[in-house]
Amino acid sequence: MSEVKVNPGDSFEQALKRFNRKVQQDGVLSEARRRTHYESPQARRKRKAAAQRRKQRRTRQPG
DSSP: OOOOOOOTTOOHHHHHHHHHHHHHHHTHHHHHHHTTSOOOHHHHHHHHHHHHHHHHHHHHSOO
């Protein structure tokens, strides 16, 4: 659960901005979107393998 302590001098906008950043870093929204529909184990393995290939391709390229 993402939590942000609001300091006495903070405005609502500052607290909301910090909260949104925290939620983004924790991956809460992406996790919720991923869980909206059932994903079969085969599809999950395929998605993870594709992500791994993209990651390796990015690290191997110079520059």
